[in-house]
Amino acid sequence: MTDEMQYDWTFDSPAGGRQVDVLGDTQGATAAVQSLLADSAGEPPAIPRPADCLVTLPAGLVRDDVLLTEAEVRELTGTDEEALARVRANPLRMLETLLELGTVRIGDVPATSDVLPHLLLGDRDALVLAIRRATFGDEMEFSEITCTHCGDTFAATVSLGTIESQTAPSSRLTVPLRKGGCAILRYPTGADQAAMLADAKATNAEHNSTLLARCLIEIRDAEGKVTPGSADIGKGLGLADRRTILTQLAASQPGPRLLELAIEHEECGGEIPLPLSVADLFRDF
Structure with missing residues (x-):
């Protein structure tokens, strides 16, 4: 003869600590479950934004006498690529479209076409750089760089996070x-x-x-x-x-010093200027 396996369908009631029999006291079990759910309810946990989507503007935007310096950008998508391809022939329009697509907010102000033109050029450069990093990552590869010291051609990978920025x-x-x-x-x-x-x-x-x-x-x-x-x-x-x-x-001008970027040629030790523009940052578009 084998012993019949028994399941203990009871749990502690949150009200008084006594056990509630689920099968024998369905009303009590329901009340206990509802009490547990009520105790666990509350504000949902805040989901932190990815660090690579936040950027501190070197100058910022003033709204209602408050200086807003934190901006949020986002990764560009295939849909964005199509939109940028349509305006690539016009550098200014491409820059404006890039900022409108890739910038989410300035402080708590939505980054619309009415807001972005009021930013200083250096702030706009900081946003472009942040959008590039959020979309493609921090590293940027160059396949052919000519050393101005020894004349050799070499490849290099540049970390965009090393680009210096200045404030006014x-x-x-x-x-x-x-x-x-x-x-x-x-x-x-x-x-x-x-x-x-x-x-x-x-x-x-x-x-x-x-x-x-x-x-x-x-x-x-x-x-x-x-x-x-x-x-x-x-x-x-x-x-x-x-x-x-x-x-x-x-x-x-406050902002990232894109035009002052330079790298070292390891073979000869010479420092090679490598100025970047918006077109360079998004050369794959």
């Missing part, structure tokens, strides 16, 4: 002028860039004049006289002053 000490830039006084400028935004490149037939000099017309706040001469900036004032500056202003504006 102020939202305005002061540039001394050749004959005394100074120029006061603000840093250019995406909207300024769009205005500067709106005319595809314009020369570089005309592009520079457009940028100065928009970003030049005022001129202060050696005696302290202040002249508000304008298109005519920007065009009336001496060539040396214009070049100095534009050079310092680019050099001090």
Whole structure:
């Protein structure tokens, strides 16, 4: 004779600690289960965002007197690739489309086509770099690099995480002028860039004049006289002053130093400049 296997269909009641017989006391068992479910209910655990989808903007966006510097980006998809391919012939439109597709938010503000143009160029560069890293990873391979020191051609892998970034000490830039006084400028935004490149037939000099017309706040001469900036004032500056202003504006612009990237050629020890542009970062599109 074999012993019949017995199952103990009882469990402790959360109310008083007594055992509830599931088969013999169905009402009590139901109440106990409902009590357990109620005790375990609460706010769902927060799911952290992937670290590679968050980026700290070097300048940030001001909304309601609050500076927003955290941005969220996302990995691009095949659908995004199709959209980018349709605008690839227009570099400015490709940049705008890339930012609109790949940027989720700036702080708690959705990253829409009305918001992104207000970001400084350096912030937009930081977003582009973050979108690239979220989509393809941190490493970027180069198959043919010519060493400027020994002439050899070699391959290398660059970690995009090593690209340095800088912040501006102020939202305005002061540039001394050749004959005394100074120029006061603000840093250019995406909207300024769009205005500067709106005319595809314009020369570089005309592009520079457009940028100065928009970003030049005022001129202060050696005696302290202040002249508000304008298109005519920007065009009336001496060539040396214009070049100095534009050079310092680019050099001090907050953001990742994409154009200053360099790598070492292990064979000869020489440092090779490897400047990157948006087109370089998304060359596979």
